[in-house]
Amino acid sequence: MRRKQKPPLPKRHGLDPARLRLPEEGDWTTIRDHLVERLPRVAPGRIDELLHEGGIVDLDGPIAPDAPYVPGGAVWFHRDLPTETEVPFPIGIVYRDDDILVADKPHFLSTIPRGQHILQTALVKLRRELDLPDLIPAHRLDRVTAGLVLFVVNPERRGAYQTMFHKRLVHKEYQAIARVDPALELPRTVISRIVKERQVLKAFETDGEPNAETHVELLEQRDGLGRYLLRPRTGRTHQLRLHMNSLGIPILGDDFYPDLTDKPVDDYTRPLQLLASTLEFTDPITREPRRFDTTRTLQAWDDFDGWTRGNQRP
Template sequence: MPRRVSRHEFVQPLPQRNGIDPVALLLPLAGEDAASAAAAQPPRPTETFGARTVFEYLVNRFYPHDPAIIAARFEAHEVKDATGADVAPTAPLAGQKIWYYRELGNERKVPFDMPVLYEDEWVLAIDKPHFLPTTPNGSFVAHTALAQLRVRENNPDLIPIHRLDRPTAGVVLFAKTKDARAPFQLMFQNRRVEKSYEAVAAAVPELEPGASVQVNTRIDKTHGQLQVRQLSQEEASAQGLETNARSIVTCLKIFDLPAGILPERSTQNPALPLPSGRMTHYKLDPITGKTHQLRAHLWALGAPIAGDVLYPYALPIADDEPALPLQLLARTVTFTHPITGEDITITSHRKLALAP
């Protein structure tokens, strides 16, 4: 079936560059009382970093070691206000919002293998590989599914409807037009989507092939913390809290990992434990959608997912181990199309490296 495309007008103070949006930044008001700035609606930043002009602020806050980076942005007319007009480097800090291009760092190379699984006028589904971030985050900006797809599909309007963690592979949906974003995002927010995953991990005691167990825990994510905080149902109840994370874990097959399928130790991340011996292939059906839910739930069952660098322990930051990506795959996404009413199931074609 031919791929159908649709485009909408795209207007912003600065255009995307290689699929990457400019940075929008709300500036402080030099000389304003900090308390009144914090109480403003919306609140304005109060720290001026000793600056009184826009140029000084950007340099002092982001590039005190290399002011030429910011100077080049102004010289290239790449600092704009909300109307698209140039912002002068000598412009005073006045609580205004500006747009400019961030300086990209040296990003690690990651795979860009993103075959299209489904597409219509409104939505695009890809088969995301392991290690590729869905959206810009931290040290990855250009090397993300979003930036690369915007360029490949020649569509600056692309926006992810949901996300997968960087180590997780599988189905990810992107809205193709601005009008399509709300109905698809509401579909996910209202849990009118069924998702299934697969994972390879150690065996859960007494869970035989074909058997399932439902995991109910309390999961909370604190900003800045890598791991989630998880309480068992009993622990949550003792603290007067309700569980908010539920998954069904089904044992598909118990098998012996073939010898030689993995190196004796990881050369990229020496702290990463490499599994061996008896393993289990699982089907995972999340009922809720909390951060790291499936990883945390298998950890709670005593069977953290093979290749996990966060659970049970947050390992030191290291290069990815290509021989052992996180053995977690978003296999299917099923929903009723919010615009056409069609029932759709999208299935990943990938295979976990350790799956039998």
């Protein structure tokens, strides 16, 4: 396997620098000319600043503002960070050894940097707080879903743990709070085809070969609400939310299903009542059985009045 080239810039805020390969074909006179065309969202003046500051480098060091274009080369730089609102909820640590770390993620915190969420992500926070620069997730949870995420501490073990998820060798359990429909026969397995299109926020179910399967069970109920156990056999985007919605019992706090609700990114009231509660697998390195359980609970079940008032306790 070809080793990934080590960046000539150190991590910043727990993040690797961006790498841009320079195309073999092109008529740019300087590297600056190419960057101005390649990075339309970055003002030319900002590119000039980075070049004068030595913030854009190749393997030989900082690139001069008038450096000639070199086909097939590569440059590295740190992207400017977006303005982010702090997610004020701590990440729990369920387990840690030399190879893995199991985090208990709060609602509203993305697993990895993406879009407008960079520093306020579980990966970056854990890298910085625990001084684990090589930490990487073996899988992901949606930003609005709380619960267990397995991270790999030892870079040499990444493939083994990530492959375990790709091959569906991990038993996952989720808990969800939704209303109870007395006419709905449970437990049952929901099987459907889910499609998620690029640049479209919501996924949807459609005809065709099934690619998503979820076992749904009602654990207990009170005052018209139920606490449900969800066991997904697949991992399609928004699968659990879509399947609960298709049963006519959408998860409390869902701003996507059935209807898309415009909610400010810093509104931490009424979190989605979905929790990744259990991860269970045979460790690919030690061959020992592993089971991890969340320390979190769902607020709508513990304190429904407080949840409806919008108290912030993800």
